[in-house]
Amino acid sequence: MVYVVVKKMNTRSPAAIRRRVSPAQAPGCSVVVSGETGVWSAISPGSGSGAGLGDPRVSGLISGSTYDLFWDGHCFKSKHTLFYFPATLVAFNQVPVSIWFGFHSLEWKKEKSYDLDFSDPSWKEKYQEDWNRRFSLPHITDIYDLKPRLTTFSLKKNRTDGGSLSADKWNGYVNKDDRALLKVIKYASPTSAGAECVDPDCSWVEHWIHRAGPRKEIYYEPAEVKAAIVTCGGLCPGLNDVIRQIVFTLEIYGVKNIVGIQFGYRGFFEKGLKEMPLSRKVVENINLSGGSFLGVSRGGAKTSEIVDSIQARRIDMLFVIGGNGSHAGANAIHEECRKRKLKVSVVAVPKTIDNDILFMDKTFGFDTAVEEAQRAINSAYIEARSAYHGIGLVKLMGRSSGFIAMQASLSSGQIDVCLIPEVSFTLDGEHGVMRHLEHLLEKKGFCVVCVAEGAGQDLLQKSNATDASGNVILSDFGVHMQQKIKNHFKDIGVPADVKYIDPTYMVRACRANASDAILCTVLGQNAVHGAFAGFSGITSGICNTHYAFLPITEVITKPKRVNPNSRIATKKSPGCFFIATRTRSPGLTK
Numbered sequence: 001m002v003y004v005v006v007k008k009m010n011t012r013s014p015a016a017i018r019r020r021v022s023p024a025q026a027p028g029c030s031v032v033v034s035g036e037t038g039v040w041s042a043i044s045p046g047s048g049s050g051a052g053l054g055d056p057r058v059s060g061l062i063s064g065s066t067y068d069l070f071w072d073g074h075c076f077k078s079k080h081t082l083f084y085f086p087a088t089l090v091a092f093n094q095v096p097v098s099i100w101f102g103f104h105s106l107e108w109k110k111e112k113s114y115d116l117d118f119s120d121p122s123w124k125e126k127y128q129e130d131w132n133r134r135f136s137l138p139h140i141t142d143i144y145d146l147k148p149r150l151t152t153f154s155l156k157k158n159r160t161d162g163g164s165l166s167a168d169k170w171n172g173y174v175n176k177d178d179r180a181l182l183k184v185i186k187y188a189s190p191t192s193a194g195a196e197c198v199d200p201d202c203s204w205v206e207h208w209i210h211r212a213g214p215r216k217e218i219y220y221e222p223a224e225v226k227a228a229i230v231t232c233g234g235l236c237p238g239l240n241d242v243i244r245q246i247v248f249t250l251e252i253y254g255v256k257n258i259v260g261i262q263f264g265y266r267g268f269f270e271k272g273l274k275e276m277p278l279s280r281k282v283v284e285n286i287n288l289s290g291g292s293f294l295g296v297s298r299g300g301a302k303t304s305e306i307v308d309s310i311q312a313r314r315i316d317m318l319f320v321i322g323g324n325g326s327h328a329g330a331n332a333i334h335e336e337c338r339k340r341k342l343k344v345s346v347v348a349v350p351k352t353i354d355n356d357i358l359f360m361d362k363t364f365g366f367d368t369a370v371e372e373a374q375r376a377i378n379s380a381y382i383e384a385r386s387a388y389h390g391i392g393l394v395k396l397m398g399r400s401s402g403f404i405a406m407q408a409s410l411s412s413g414q415i416d417v418c419l420i421p422e423v424s425f426t427l428d429g430e431h432g433v434m435r436h437l438e439h440l441l442e443k444k445g446f447c448v449v450c451v452a453e454g455a456g457q458d459l460l461q462k463s464n465a466t467d468a469s470g471n472v473i474l475s476d477f478g479v480h481m482q483q484k485i486k487n488h489f490k491d492i493g494v495p496a497d498v499k500y501i502d503p504t505y506m507v508r509a510c511r512a513n514a515s516d517a518i519l520c521t522v523l524g525q526n527a528v529h530g531a532f533a534g535f536s537g538i539t540s541g542i543c544n545t546h547y548a549f550l551p552i553t554e555v556i557t558k559p560k561r562v563n564p565n566s567r568i569a570t571k572k573s574p575g576c577f578f579i580a581t582r583t584r585s586p587g588l589t590k
């Protein structure tokens with residue numbers, strides 16, 4: 001299966017940055033890349049003239065056929081095309097193919113370089129080899145012939161007695177071959193609860209990822225390093241904690257030149273946004289408040305200009321704290337630095353209250369957001385409980401993933417209905433949400449509903465509008481629900497007192513809670529260890545309870561989403577349920 005991930009491109013100067021692949025290199029390869037209608041920037045036949053969105057050949061391509069992909073001199077046979085946030089500039093001929101790539105990065109991966117043949121006795125080795133290749137970490141020695149030096153980050157002083165090694169042998173560093181297992185359950189059968197299987201027998205297959213932490217050898221002279229930190233996307237509790245830890249850890253290595261880039265990627269090219277010199281003294285107390293000390297922004301990512309700026313500023317290490325979009329940006333910057341043969345380490349730290357980053361147990365800020373969301377739920381509950389036929393309605397963030405709504409609902413124990421983007425439902429009719437609310441008012445006299453912002457989008461009028469980063473601007477489902485409930489009960493002549501709470505920005509503007517603060521500390525430290533170890537194009541996360549480094553290309557293939565059939569999603573706090581399908585009665589899912 002070939003995945004092509006093309007994300008959020010602005011088309012300001014596409015012609016200047018097209019990269020052409022010769023059709024002659026792809027004999028017999030029948031096209032191409034697919035994507036979401038509406039965000040294609042331009043598609044043109046071989047001549048290169050832009051055809052655009054309405055082109056019937058494009059619709060034909062998008063309508064679910066199977067195509068092969070030509071990339072990098074190879075024709076990859078694919079069984080599925082599939083994709084996510086496309087918007088790159090692609091031009092094609094029917095056969096053979098020619099593809100131009102737009103200036104924002106097109107990340108692609110071969111998920112498998114072959115079709116797995118389970119009758120082949122060595123299929124497992126092949127699978128694991130492929131996995132190891134995919135999860136290997138890009139390193140500056142891939143393009144440079146560099147010798148490491150002994151680290152300046154000493155752990156000796158941290159040793160406590162009682163270890164099995166003598167003091168002179170113990171060092172506490174992470175070995176470059178250390179790995180953590182991403183998946184630890186051995187399912188006896190594909191029918192086991194939550195089973196994720198590679199083959200039909202659900203054989204045990206090891207999925208190893210690289211362990212994060214300080215290495216004994218480093219690839220930079222700390223005294224010569226200039227390190228920069230940038231925070232992008234939306235706010236998230238803990239941003240300041242991560243900035244602070246990165247600065248502290250850089251200083252421990254001996255770095256003197258640390259700067260903050262203001263207001264996201266924008267700070268790289270917007271005149272008037274100066275670098276902020278950072279030091280322990282400057283960042284000492286920033287964790288005491290929410291927000292980002294450096295400022296954040298969406299949009300404006302022009303990779304080549306950013307790298308020009310990195311070059312001009314002589315930055316050696318760039319720490320990008322952000323979500324899926326920022327990671328795609330970080331990877332594009334890393335690739336561009338490689339192309340220009342710059343010795344720069346680009347290391348990301350996953351940030352988003354949505355908790356939608358692949359492979360991560362959780363992203364920092366998520367816990368805090370859930371905790372904060374519960375205050376709103378509790379208020380909605382009190383309002384609903386105290387009113388005659390009260391209906392409390394809370395809208396929480398979660399563009400494409402309903403983790404906050406789900407966790408806040410489960411942990412509060414006060415929610416009757418939770419609607420998330422991953423589960424479709426109807427509002428009207430026998431099996432609709434409204435009928436269930438009627439039933440709740442009749443039985444209990446009140447009810448509380450929680451909706452994620454991305455829920456029910458198929459029931460609303462679609463908008464093609466996007467924010468500055470290219471994220472689709474969603475229709476407001478919370479407001480829609482509020483009106484819908486009011487109108488419904490008015491229509492059926494049943495009194496209902498609806499109280500609507502939208503705490504979205506309060507949930508993410510607050511300071512990190514204790515558990516997030518610890519997560520931020522470790523993630524920030526590990527990001528610095530990763531950069532000094534010479535990795536670039538990586539991210540630092542917590543996966544299966546272990547701190548790990550992952551190649552960015554793997555974590556941005558798609559957003560992590562709630563599995564509505566998972567055991568956590570189906571574990572219900574008393575009275576709470578998720579609308580399960582269009583056809584089943586919500587009442588029956590209880």
Ligand SMILES: Nc1ncnc2c1ncn2[C@@H]1O[C@H](COP(=O)(O)OP(=O)(O)O)[C@@H](O)[C@H]1O
Pocket residue numbers: 006007008009104105232233234264265266297298299300301322323324325326327328329330332351352468469471
């Ligand atoms: N595919 C991409 N390539 C390069 N930069 C990107 C890409 N997608 C988003 N960005 C940039 O990353 C930054 C943050 O993206 P955004 O989607 O707003 O937030 P998040 O990182 O939280 O997902 C923005 O400046 C945006 O322009």
Ligand SMILES: O=P(O)(O)OC[C@H]1O[C@](O)(COP(=O)(O)O)[C@@H](O)[C@@H]1O
Pocket residue numbers: 233234235236323324351352353354397398399453467508
């Ligand atoms: O109003 P803004 O700043 O665009 O943010 C809204 C978005 O922020 C989020 O909470 C998280 O976004 P990020 O992935 O950028 O952190 C989304 O759920 C929501 O759609």
